[in-house]
Structures are given as structure tokens and as C-alpha cells.
Amino acid sequence: xxxxxxxxxxxxxxxxxxxxxxTHLGCSxxxxxxxxxxxxxxxxxxxxxxxxxxxxxxxxxxxxQNYIKTAEFKAGVRFVLFMTWAGGGASNKLxxxxxxxxxxxxxxxxxxxxxxxxxxxxxxxxxGRPNADDLDQAKNWAQQKL
Numbered sequence: 001x002x003x004x005x006x007x008x009x010x011x012x013x014x015x016x017x018x019x020x021x022x023t024h025l026g027c028s029x030x031x032x033x034x035x036x037x038x039x040x041x042x043x044x045x046x047x048x049x050x051x052x053x054x055x056x057x058x059x060x061x062x063x064x065q066n067y068i069k070t071a072e073f074k075a076g077v078r079f080v081l082f083m084t085w086a087g088g089g090a091s092n093k094l095x096x097x098x099x100x101x102x103x104x105x106x107x108x109x110x111x112x113x114x115x116x117x118x119x120x121x122x123x124x125x126x127x128g129r130p131n132a133d134d135l136d137q138a139k140n141w142a143q144q145k146l
Contacts, residue, residue, distance in 0.1 A: 002045055003146075005029040007052030008063035013084035013119025016130050017138045018052045021082070024139040025146070032063040043071070048078045048145065051099065051110075054119060055085040058094035068102040079103055079110045080145050082138060084119035084130060092116050115141040 005022040009015035009031060022029035043049060051068075053060040060083070081099055085092055092114075100110040117134040120127055130138070 002047045003027040003050070004043055004046045004048075005050040005052065006032065006064075006067065007050075007082075008032045008054070008061035008067075009052070009084075010054055010056075010061060011119065011121075013130055014052045014054050014061075014082075016135065017082055017084060017115075017117065018050075020135040020138050021050055021052075021142040025142055032067050034063065043073060043077065046077055048080070050080055050082060050142065050145075052082045052084075053095065053099070055083055055091050055095045058089075058091040058098075060095045060099050065098070065102060068099070068106065071106075073106055073108050075107070077108065078145075079108055080114065081110060082115040082141070084117055086121045087118050111145075 003025055005018050005027060007014050007018040007029065015031065018029040051064060053064040081096060083092060083095060096114055103110045115138055118129040120129050
């Protein structure tokens with residue numbers, strides 16, 4: 001496999017985007033589970049890794065953070081980020097910077113162009129998000145990354 005989608009999702013929003021990207025690109029999507037974010041897939045053959053997360057308080061989900069901290073990455077892998085969020089303030093920029101810093105400490109580079117869309121929050125807020133249009137935008141963004 002030369003493309004991987006690895007993600008953390010608490011409410012199913014990021015999972016919808018991850019599955020849409022993986023299906024569109026013909027690769028598998030691996031969900032990180034538990035707070036350990038244990039590596040569940042080998043990236044030995046990957047040249048492009050899509051990392052996905054929701055945002056809570058300006059932070060990417062802990063599973064993704066722990067995965068990056070503990071995973072072994074080979075040189076030359078391209079990392080891109082997609083996120084779902086409630087749309088608050090600059091939390092998307094804070095979360096991007098956190099993932100970038102974690103990858104920097106591992107000698108890896110996160111590309112600056114990330115994808116973000118709204119996700120359904122508690123109750124009826126943003127009900128139905130991410131919607132079909134959001135998923136189409138995610139697929140188009142992912143295609144451009146190839």
C-alpha cells in the first residue's frame with residue numbers, strides 16, 4: 001500500500017470523511033482506538049499518509065497525538081491532515097500546529113494545505129454534517145494530494 005488513511009473519531013464525523021477519502025483513493029482507513037493511539041498498521045510501503053482528527057479545545061484528539069508520538073516513520077513520507085470541528089475560533093489552526101509540531105519532533109513534515117469541514121455537534125447543531133457536499137470536497141482535496 002502506498003497510501004494510508006489513519007484517523008481518530010469520537011462522534012463519527014472524522015470517520016465519515018476518512019471513509020470517503022479511503023474509498024475514493026482505493027486504500028484502507030485505519031481508526032485509532034483507545035487513548036494509547038497504538039500503531040495498528042505498518043506504513044513501511046506508504047508514500048502518502050492522510051491523518052484525520054476531530055478538534056477539542058484547539059487540540060487534535062489524543063489518539064492521534066499518541067499515535068504520532070509512538071509510531072516509527074521512514075524518511076520521505078508525505079503527511080497531510082484533515083479535520084472536523086464545531087467551527088470555533090482559531091482552533092483549527094491550533095490543532096494543525098500541534099500535529100505539525102509532533103511530526104517535526106519525529107523528523108517528518110506536515111504539508112500546510114489541510115482539509116477541514118464542520119461536524120455535527122451535540123444535539124441538533126450542524127445536524128447532518130459532514131454532508132454529501134463536504135465529503136465531495138474532501139475527495140477532491142485528497143485527489144489533489146496525489
